[in-house]
Amino acid sequence: MTLHSHRLTDRDSPIADDGDEVRFCSTCAFSGASTQAGYDKAALRDLHVLVEHVGPYQAGAHVFRRHDPFRAIYAVRGGTVKTVAIDTEGNEQVLGFYIPGEVVGLNAIYPEHYPCDAVALEPTYFCRFSFSAISALATKMPGLQQQLFRLLSKELGMTSRLAGDHAADERVAAFLIDLAERYATQGFPARRLHLAMSRSEIADYLRLAAETVSRMLTRFRDLGLIAIDGRDVEILAPAPLNELARNVLGR
Amino acid sequence: MTLHSHRLTDRDSPIADDGDEVRFCSTCAFSGASTQAGYDKAALRDLHVLVEHVGPYQAGAHVFRRHDPFRAIYAVRGGTVKTVAIDTEGNEQVLGFYIPGEVVGLNAIYPEHYPCDAVALEPTYFCRFSFSAISALATKMPGLQQQLFRLLSKELGMTSRLAGDHAADERVAAFLIDLAERYATQGFPARRLHLAMSRSEIADYLRLAAETVSRMLTRFRDLGLIAIDGRDVEILAPAPLNELARNVLGR
DNA sequence: GCTGCCCCTTGATCTGGATCAATAACACCG
DNA sequence: CGGTGTTATTGATCCAGATCAAGGGGCAGC
Numbered sequence: 436m437t438l439h440s441h442r443l444t445d446r447d448s449p450i451a452d453d454g455d456e457v458r459f460c461s462t463c464a465f466s467g468a469s470t471q472a473g474y475d476k477a478a479l480r481d482l483h484v485l486v487e488h489v490g491p492y493q494a495g496a497h498v499f500r501r502h503d504p505f506r507a508i509y510a511v512r513g514g515t516v517k518t519v520a521i522d523t524e525g526n527e528q529v530l531g532f533y534i535p536g537e538v539v540g541l542n543a544i545y546p547e548h549y550p551c552d553a554v555a556l557e558p559t560y561f562c563r564f565s566f567s568a569i570s571a572l573a574t575k576m577p578g579l580q581q582q583l584f585r586l587l588s589k590e591l592g593m594t595s596r597l598a599g600d601h602a603a604d605e606r607v608a609a610f611l612i613d614l615a616e617r618y619a620t621q622g623f624p625a626r627r628l629h630l631a632m633s634r635s636e637i638a639d640y641l642r643l644a645a646e647t648v649s650r651m652l653t654r655f656r657d658l659g660l661i662a663i664d665g666r667d668v669e670i671l672a673p674a675p676l677n678e679l680a681r682n683v684l685g686r
Numbered sequence: 687m688t689l690h691s692h693r694l695t696d697r698d699s700p701i702a703d704d705g706d707e708v709r710f711c712s713t714c715a716f717s718g719a720s721t722q723a724g725y726d727k728a729a730l731r732d733l734h735v736l737v738e739h740v741g742p743y744q745a746g747a748h749v750f751r752r753h754d755p756f757r758a759i760y761a762v763r764g765g766t767v768k769t770v771a772i773d774t775e776g777n778e779q780v781l782g783f784y785i786p787g788e789v790v791g792l793n794a795i796y797p798e799h800y801p802c803d804a805v806a807l808e809p810t811y812f813c814r815f816s817f818s819a820i821s822a823l824a825t826k827m828p829g830l831q832q833q834l835f836r837l838l839s840k841e842l843g844m845t846s847r848l849a850g851d852h853a854a855d856e857r858v859a860a861f862l863i864d865l866a867e868r869y870a871t872q873g874f875p876a877r878r879l880h881l882a883m884s885r886s887e888i889a890d891y892l893r894l895a896a897e898t899v900s901r902m903l904t905r906f907r908d909l910g911l912i913a914i915d916g917r918d919v920e921i922l923a924p925a926p927l928n929e930l931a932r933n934v935l936g937r
Numbered sequence: 938g939c940t941g942c943c944c945c946t947t948g949a950t951c952t953g954g955a956t957c958a959a960t961a962a963c964a965c966c967g
Numbered sequence: 968c969g970g971t972g973t974t975a976t977t978g979a980t981c982c983a984g985a986t987c988a989a990g991g992g993g994c995a996g997c
Contacts, residue, residue: 520850522933528850542846544839550936570831577825584821587838588795594842595793598849599771599779600893603954634975642851644955649976665963665975682773685801854984885945895985900946916945916993 465510465582482579485568488512490560498539498553498561505543507563511535514559515631518542519639520551529640531590532556532614532632536621540566541587556631592685597641601683606641607651608676609683611661615670626673630666716761716833733830736819739763741811749790749804749812756794758814762786765810766882769793770890771802780891782841783807783865783883787872791817792838807882843936848892852934857892858902859927860934862912866921877924881917 465482490512492498498509498516509516511533518530518539530551533539543549544566573580593613601609611628619625630637634652635645652668655661660676662669670676716733741763743749749760749767760767762784769781769790781802784790794800795817824831844864852860862879870876881888885903886896903919906912911927913920921927 520846520936522850524933530846542839542842545836545843546839550843570835571828574825574828574831577822580821580825580831583835584838585796587835587842588793588797591793591838591842591845592796592801594845594849595771595781598845598893599773633973642849645974646956646976647954650954653976682775685771884943896944897946897986898984901984904946 465579481572482569482576485564485572487563488560489563490514491558492516492555492561494555494557496555498555498559499549500552501549503549505540505547505549505566507565508538508540508569509553509561509563510538512560512562515556516553516559517556517632517636517640518551518553527636527639529632529636531593532636532640534614534617534621537617538586541590544587556636596683596685599683603641603643603647604651604654605679605683606643607637607648608655608679610637610641611655611668611670612673612676612680613684625670627667627669630668716830732823733820733827736815736823738814739811740814741765742809743767743806743812745806745808747806749806749810750800751803752800754800756791756798756800756817758816759789759791759820760804760812760814761789763811763813766807767804767810768807768883768887768891769802769804778887778890780883780887782844783887783891785865785868785872788868789837792841795838807887847934847936850934854892854894854898855902855905856930856934857894858888858899858906859930861888861892862919862921863924863927863931864935876921878918878920881919 489509491514501520513535516533516539518533520528520530522528530542531539539553539561540549542551569579570583573583596609614630615625615628618628632640633645634648638645638648641648652661652663655676656663658672658675660670660672662671740760742765752771764786767784767790769784771779771781773779781793782790790804790812791800793802820830821834824834847860865881866876866879869879883891884896885899889896889899892899903912903914906927907914909923909926911921911923913922
């Protein structure tokens with residue numbers, strides 16, 4: 436039905452048609468910005484004008500690197516990205532995974548340099564927005580300003596929930612539930628999901644060992660909560676998973 | 687020299703004089719907003735008009751509670767606050783400590799309800815800003831908008847650094863260094879700090895047990911890195927502490 | 938000055954998840 | 968196809984920090 440669910444089944448045309456700008460934007464992270472506070476045609480055109488479509492970035496390619504000067508934020512159009520901070524001992528710390536409709540780079544506003552790397556996990560396309568341009572535009576478009584505030588606040592909430600000390604099973608359950616919900620928001624089926632990231636990347640995100648993630652998934656499978664086929668996961672029993680995830684997701 | 691350092695030595699007059707609005711604002715979280723993009727006198731007056739001075743909140747008093755509808759953000763004027771999320775098992779999860787010049791409540795923008803409690807740790811005063819009013823004003827005052835973005839992004843960075851998996855000694859060192867630096871930013875002496883929070887609150891913030899925090903402080907003392915007198919801490923050897931804190935603080 | 942209540946420290950044990958180690962299941966490619 | 972590198976699973980052991988337990992110390996109220 437939507438562009439995104441279409442993409443899931445048609446890997447040969449992985450991005451939305453750029454021709455129809457308005458329809459394109461309805462699937463994007465800033466869709467709410469225009470419709471919210473009354474539809475300002477001119478402002479909406481400004482938003483479309485300042486966007487640059489970039490990609491594809493192949494799996495493993497860097498979208499930006501730590502210490503690069505902050506210029507732009509990236510809305511994922513298709514594909515998946517991770518943001519990673521690598522500490523002095525070389526441990527990878529995954530800060531987040533971003534799927535279509537989500538925005539990468541907001542944590543660079545304050546330091547004015549990206550504090551982490553952004554790496555594509557599969558061929559990935561973005562809308563790139565110059566931050567100075569989009570914040571200038573936000574001045575004329577209260578809905579856009581509001582949307583930026585909301586995006587930042589949302590990510591803040593997500594990050595602090597992840598920061599809590601939770602048992603491994605709760606973390607893994609929360610990861611699955613959260614990802615499934617985010618895909619659902621973008622119009623993907625809510626029960627089946629494809630993990631673009633490795634077990635070890637999930638572990639680096641959840642602050643667990645890859646072995647622990649694997650064990651938890653196996654346990655969930657043995658309990659009949661999920662079905663696993665490599666990186667394809669089907670959620671069979673959302674209720675008990677939600678129960679596990681509850682504390683992590685703050686409900 | 688500044689109002690804040692004055693307060694440290696004069697506990698009887700714990701807040702800045704409200705009479706001199708401009709001087710007051712020069713110590714506040716939004717000081718950069720006005721001076722940044724050219725000084726707009728009218729806009730600055732708007733900012734002063736929309737602020738409400740609230741407090742004191744006594745130690746233990748709630749500033750807002752989880753699930754309260756989000757209306758305002760609070761800039762700490764004097765005192766200390768913690769934000770806390772309490773999970774279903776009753777474990778306290780401290781999300782942050784806020785000292786004068788810092789802003790509480792930004793994580794409520796997206797959910798539109800406060801996702802945590804805010805509790806004063808000592809008698810505490812705030813500037814309260816209606817969020818709808820301040821974001822409306824931000825539209826006319828690019829510097830203010832920028833400041834809000836920066837505050838959100840800064841907190842995002844802080845939270846995700848805390849979320850990393852770091853050893854207990856690294857966490858505690860980072861806590862001390864970070865707090866000392868934040869006090870220093872506000873004009874307090876950089877080497878001596880008074881902890882407004884208990885060991886157990888520090889532990890709930892760092893995701894450690896209170897006993898572990900205590901042991902780490904003792905270890906640092908035995909190593910000659912700090913001097914401890916109850917809740918007063920003096921940093922004797924910043925270099926090794928910084929070294930420990932490095933990975934946590936992302937340097 | 939005494940009493941009760943926290944908060945803090947210190948010591949002794951326990952445990953969840955990390956780490957180490959060994960296969961197993963792939964995917965890619967010549 | 969089989970070979971090779973990568974990713975995932977499963978089992979065995981270990982350890983940092985949690986938990987349990989027992990004082991010690993400050994301070995408010997009486």
